[in-house]
Amino acid sequence: MLITLEKLTKRFGPVTAVDGLDLEIRPGRVTGFLGPNGAGKSTTMRMILGLDRPTSGRALLNGRPYCSYGKPLLKVGSLLEAKAVHPGRTGRNHLLAMARSNGIPARRVDEVLEAVGLTGAARKRSGSYSMGMGQRLGIAGALLGDPPVVILDEPVNGLDPDGVRWIRGLMRGLAAEGRTVFVSSHLLSEMQVTADHLIVIGRGRLIADAPLDEIVAGHASLEDAYYQLTEGTTLR
Amino acid sequence: MTLLRAAIGAEWIKLWTTRTVWWALVAALVLMAAGSGQYALYANNGDLDDQGTATAGTVAVMALGFAQLAFLALAMLVMTSEFSTGTIRATLSWIPSRGRLLLAKCAVVAAVTFVTGVVAGVAGAAVATSLMDSGGGLDLTTAAKIGLYLALLGVLAVGLGAAFRGPVVTLVVLLMLVVAVPPLLQVPDIAVLNGIADAMPGVAGDHFLRDGSVVGLLILTAWAVAAAVAGRMLLMKKDA
Numbered sequence: 001m002l003i004t005l006e007k008l009t010k011r012f013g014p015v016t017a018v019d020g021l022d023l024e025i026r027p028g029r030v031t032g033f034l035g036p037n038g039a040g041k042s043t044t045m046r047m048i049l050g051l052d053r054p055t056s057g058r059a060l061l062n063g064r065p066y067c068s069y070g071k072p073l074l075k076v077g078s079l080l081e082a083k084a085v086h087p088g089r090t091g092r093n094h095l096l097a098m099a100r101s102n103g104i105p106a107r108r109v110d111e112v113l114e115a116v117g118l119t120g121a122a123r124k125r126s127g128s129y130s131m132g133m134g135q136r137l138g139i140a141g142a143l144l145g146d147p148p149v150v151i152l153d154e155p156v157n158g159l160d161p162d163g164v165r166w167i168r169g170l171m172r173g174l175a176a177e178g179r180t181v182f183v184s185s186h187l188l189s190e191m192q193v194t195a196d197h198l199i200v201i202g203r204g205r206l207i208a209d210a211p212l213d214e215i216v217a218g219h220a221s222l223e224d225a226y227y228q229l230t231e232g233t234t235l236r
Numbered sequence: 237m238t239l240l241r242a243a244i245g246a247e248w249i250k251l252w253t254t255r256t257v258w259w260a261l262v263a264a265l266v267l268m269a270a271g272s273g274q275y276a277l278y279a280n281n282g283d284l285d286d287q288g289t290a291t292a293g294t295v296a297v298m299a300l301g302f303a304q305l306a307f308l309a310l311a312m313l314v315m316t317s318e319f320s321t322g323t324i325r326a327t328l329s330w331i332p333s334r335g336r337l338l339l340a341k342c343a344v345v346a347a348v349t350f351v352t353g354v355v356a357g358v359a360g361a362a363v364a365t366s367l368m369d370s371g372g373g374l375d376l377t378t379a380a381k382i383g384l385y386l387a388l389l390g391v392l393a394v395g396l397g398a399a400f401r402g403p404v405v406t407l408v409v410l411l412m413l414v415v416a417v418p419p420l421l422q423v424p425d426i427a428v429l430n431g432i433a434d435a436m437p438g439v440a441g442d443h444f445l446r447d448g449s450v451v452g453l454l455i456l457t458a459w460a461v462a463a464a465v466a467g468r469m470l471l472m473k474k475d476a
Contacts, residue, residue, distance in 0.1 A: 050332045051325055052475040067332040070239045076329075084326040086254055086317065093253035094326075101246035101330040103238075141326070 001027055001075065001148040001180050003048060007057035010043050010204075017043045019204035020057065025182050027148065030175045032195030032212070033184040036230055040204040041184045042080070045153050049078055061149060073102040073145030079138040079152045087127025091118060091137045094126060095144060104145055112140040117166075131158030139167070149180040156190060168194050192222040200226070202233025243331050243340035251314060251344055260310035261352055264303045265359060271299025272360035276367035292368060293375030296360030297445045300382055301415075303356055304389065308414065311345045311390035312406045315397030315467075324476050334471045342394050342464055346387040353386035354379045378445070384453075385441045388460040389414065392437060395463030399470045413459075414438035 003025035010018040018040040025031050035041050046052040048059040050067040058065065061076060069075050085094050095109040113122045116136040121129065126137060135158050142150055152171075156164050171194055175181045185191050191198070191212075198215050200208040207229050208215055212222070219225040251257055275298045279290040284298075318324035331337045357379030365372030393410055400406045414437055421433040433439050437459040443452030 046325075046475075049329050051328055069332065071242075072332055073330055078329055080325060080329075081322060084322045084324075086250075086321045086323050088254040088256065089250070090253065093249065097246045097249040097253070098326070098330050100249055101242050103242050 001062050003149065003151075003180060003182060004060045004063070005044070005048075005057070006060070008044065008047060008054055008059055009056045010040070010047060010052060011055045016204050018047070018054075021201070021204075021206055023199060023206065023209060025180060025199070026197075027180040028175060028178050029196035030171050030181045030183060030194055031197045031199060032191040033182060033199050033201075034186075034188070034191065034226060034230075035184075035201040035207075036233060038203075039201045039230075039233065041201065042153055044201075045078070045080060045151055045182075045184065048151060049076070049080070051080075071102040071145070073098070073104065073147065075145070075147055076149040076151060077142035077145060077147040078150070079135075079142045079155055081153070082131070082134040082138040082158070085126045085134070085137065088125055090123050091126050091129070091133075091140075092122040094137070095140060098141055099144060102145055108144060108146075112143045115143060116140040132160055132163055135159055136163070139170070147179070150174055150182070152181075152183045154184055154186065156185065156187060164190065188223045188226055189221070192216070198222075200229050202230045207233070239333075240336055240339060243336050244343050246330065247314075247337075247340045247344045251348065254317075256313055256317070257310060257348075260306050260313075264306035264310075264352065264356055267306060268296070268299050268303040268356040268360045269363045271302045272296055272363040273367055275299055276364040279364075279371065280367070280369050289371075290368075291371040291375060292361040292364040292373055293357075293378030294446065295364040295368070296357050296375070296378060296382065297442075299360045299364075300356075300385075300445070303360075304386065304414070305411075307349055307353065307386050308389060308393050308410050309407065311349060311393035312397045312410060313403065314341055314345050315394045316401060316403035316406050319401040320403055328476050335468055338394070338398055338464065338468050338471060341398075342391045345390040345394050349390035350383040350387040353383035357382035381445050381448070385445055385456065388456045389437065389441065391460040392463045395460065395465070395467035398467030399463070414441075 005021045005023040008018055008021040021044060033041050043052060047054050048066060050065060066072055092109060096106060099106060099109050113119050116139050118136050118140060121133055155167050159167060171181050171183060195212050197211050215225050216222050272295050275295045278284050279295060284290050318327055361375050396409055397406045418433040418436050418439045421429040435455055437456050440452040440455035443449035444456060
């Protein structure tokens with residue numbers, strides 16, 4: 001399944017957060033989404049998911065906007081903010097409601113809880129979860145509908161080294177199964193070992209859209225390449 | 237239709253899986269019972285305006301003046317807690333149609349406030365009956381009217397919650413509309429101001445509850461529908 005951005009633009013008053021992005025994010029590989037704080041990564045992801053309305057342009061999934069899917073979880077799994085969960089609700093109940101909304105059987109909830117290693121804490125209120133556990137719950141939600149597209153915003157935030165390694169393997173595995181994996185991160189060293197393809201933006205504009213090897217070529221590391229690419233686009 | 241049913245199912249699970257709903261319902265029942273007991277004693281002492289005509293049903297309606305606050309809090313939290321906890325962004329990624337989400341929330345809140353409202357009405361009348369010298373007795377018609385009144389107030393609260401998003405502003409506006417402003421308008425006893433008060437949801441609902449006024453019911457329904465429509469519009473327009 002293909003993610004297509006067509007001249008995607010978002011303005012907040014005088015500020016242009018995303019500025020005419022034209023992109024195609026393809027299946028079967030991990031596409032890393034890089035850029036300084038305020039570059040427009042999260043806003044772009046939110047527009048793909050229909051949470052923010054583009055000022056102009058479109059974000060499409062196989063040619064259709066996210067909001068046109070009646071059961072979107074079967075197409076796209078996403079993790080934007082791990083803490084977008086009611087703190088008084090248990091992780092399992094959160095996923096049960098989520099599953100119900102898209103006609104996903106309840107047994108799938110226990111499967112994904114097992115897959116992310118949260119079975120033990122599933123019946124505790126999510127407000128008591130550590131950041132890493134919250135992140136795992138968010139990833140469980142992203143996997144719930146067994147979707148061909150997975151969109152993750154800073155998924156390794158708050159994860160311990162085991163968790164980081166686990167999610168790296170998970171993303172590689174999802175891409176190997178032919179899914180579209182679109183992931184933003186600030187951890188360049190992590191991206192260097194996880195991503196196949198990179199999209200770099202700065203101040204809402206596209207800076208690079210190329211295979212990892214191509215971007216890193218001629219530099220000591222992705223970090224060096226990144227600083228050269230984004231020079232002058234960081235905040236202040 | 238199946239999508240709406242799925243959305244209602246999800247909202248149903250969400251409603252019962254936080255503690256808030258239980259606290260609110262317990263508070264509503266306690267307020268209803270305590271208020272009914274108090275007004276029943278007033279009735280015995282001849283301290284009520286409609287002296288001699290008070291029944292267990294009318295006593296329950298008076299007690300509802302307190303108990304409705306807990307129902308209002310419950311209903312508006314169903315919408316506003318989405319925004320205060322950030323859950324709205326998760327919810328909209330499951331149910332991207334904002335109109336469908338609002339409809340599902342309205343349906344769940346209306347169903348729950350109707351049923352628990354009827355229960356509270358029966359409980360209030362039962363407490364009153366046990367204490368009243370005369371006029372006691374089970375009053376199912378009034379209990380059903382209380383349920384309907386609370387269901388419509390519930391939709392009003394959900395609609396306003398969708399429009400305002402913040403729990404505090406939503407609750408303040410609700411209390412102004414239902415509880416606070418009408419008595420202020422009625423104090424000078426000027427026809428125009430009384431007329432405005434009659435058109436507000438709390439007073440209109442009160443006329444429906446006490447006199448079975450169809451006009452009162454229609455006015456209250458219009459408020460609920462208007463709030464839901466306004467909520468839908470703003471929910472669609474603004475980013476989540």
